[in-house]
Amino acid sequence: MATKLTYFDLRGLGECIRYLLKYAGITFEDVRVTFEEWPKFKPSMPFGQMPLYEEKGKTATQSIAIARYIAKKAKLVGKNDWEDLEIDAIVDTVNDIRQKIAQYYFESNAEQKENLKGTLFKDTIPYYFERLENIAKENSGYMAVGRLTWADFYFAAVISVLNHFAGTDLLKDRPNLQTVKSRVESLPAVKKWIDVRPKTDF
Amino acid sequence: MATKLTYFDLRGLGECIRYLLKYAGITFEDVRVTFEEWPKFKPSMPFGQMPLYEEKGKTATQSIAIARYIAKKAKLVGKNDWEDLEIDAIVDTVNDIRQKIAQYYFESNAEQKENLKGTLFKDTIPYYFERLENIAKENSGYMAVGRLTWADFYFAAVISVLNHFAGTDLLKDRPNLQTVKSRVESLPAVKKWIDVRPKTDF
Missing domain, CATH: 1.20.1050.10 (Glutathione S-transferase Yfyf (Class Pi); Chain A, domain 2)
Structure with a gap:
């Protein structure tokens, strides 16, 4: 199961996560939902929102929470x-x-x-x-x-x-x-x- | 230098931090700024906002960030x-x-x-x-x-x-x-x- 980030075809709230994944050297699927496709996708999102992050079959929402999580892998967090x-x-x-x-x-x-x-x-x-x-x-x-x-x-x-x-x-x-x-x-x-x-x- | 939480005389965004400090057994000054005093205090706040948390002479803002920090002391965070x-x-x-x-x-x-x-x-x-x-x-x-x-x-x-x-x-x-x-x-x-x-x- 590949690591995957699902977001609009925008930088928006997804780009910080993409930067961090790239910096951390984590290979991921950069899935981009078009505005035409969005109404079909929206009900499958936990609170009707993106980005959605997927890793080892588990999913998580909230862009800042996801960014913090990737930052730990990338060693871009605090010393204490x-x-x-x-x-x-x-x-x-x-x-x-x-x-x-x-x-x-x-x-x-x-x-x-x-x-x-x-x-x-x-x-x-x-x-x-x-x-x-x-x-x-x-x-x-x-x-x-x-x-x-x-x-x-x-x-x-x-x-x-x-x-x-x-x-x-x-x-x-x-x-x-x-x-x-x-x-x-x-x-x-x-x-x-x-x-x-x-x-x-x- | 006492640990101190400065906020309005409200539960608002301060109460989660107060709960966590109490649960963690951390003694703190519960400083409450009245609405009358607030215009005088506001310019001294980093982004004109409260709560402000003080510990060992250092200060921090943002209620959720402060709550996460106290939660680590209280061992109320994740296992991984x-x-x-x-x-x-x-x-x-x-x-x-x-x-x-x-x-x-x-x-x-x-x-x-x-x-x-x-x-x-x-x-x-x-x-x-x-x-x-x-x-x-x-x-x-x-x-x-x-x-x-x-x-x-x-x-x-x-x-x-x-x-x-x-x-x-x-x-x-x-x-x-x-x-x-x-x-x-x-x-x-x-x-x-x-x-x-x-x-x-x-």
Whole structure:
């Protein structure tokens, strides 16, 4: 039974896991469900959501939980429980701002979307990215504990999606966050994957 | 330097951590910031949010990350990495439905709130709680891996808040989820805490 990741034909919430699997040297089936196929697949997903990770016939959901699990195999976790807490906390913080930007992007009501846009671009994005930049600076160009961990993978994978959602380069004038992203994307296994992966908007 | 948890004078996102600290037998300062004091405190919080956990002069944010860290001390985690993945995934799933119900509760626009209410009570809540009940049944009255873990603590602490937000007993006719909640609340250290803790709406 092959290791398998099932997700949309998108980077989205799947790409961090794909980066980690590639970095860990784990061979996997990169199953991509089209939007046409999704209504047929959805009822078979535990909470109607993807990604779904499969290993040795067992399945698991939740992108961040799966990423943490692969990160342990890849030795991209903390050296002790406090370091893991620092890594987990920054991942959840990046997820917070990801959710806020995604909520704006997927809002279908035009008036409501305009309302969200104002607060998001004037307050929320500057607030979060100023603080994230400071954290990356304090950690010498990493998101946590001053060295490469899966928090960097999560940030690098998510930011390219968020740039598309926001319609702007969120890392402009944020040199330390740019360093985080380019470090992950320059890792040979990740770089090789980026060169060959299916091209999608986000 | 005492171990300290700083949060609102609420159960909210702090109560799971308080349960875990009590269960682990860790003495801590239960610092409660009033809504009047909060504007003064907010700028000192890493991302303007609580809870904040302090231990040996170091601080950490993000309620789920902190809960996982305390759970390791309390030996309420998995026996292996796959079990931890199962626990993490169900915690994140409970957090998903928590966020949806909280979004409804805190929506200030009356029309928007009415819109959210329809979908939430007709579709989202029945969908999630049917599946969570099945998971609790499969796990013999626990949320994961068939025995007591911090996923049970998270569920028990969050559900009493969600019942208030939803204005209804979300566990009605869900006997296995009721078992999860009552098991946690019956643990001597947790029961003792519940008896003496400050009384708040949620």
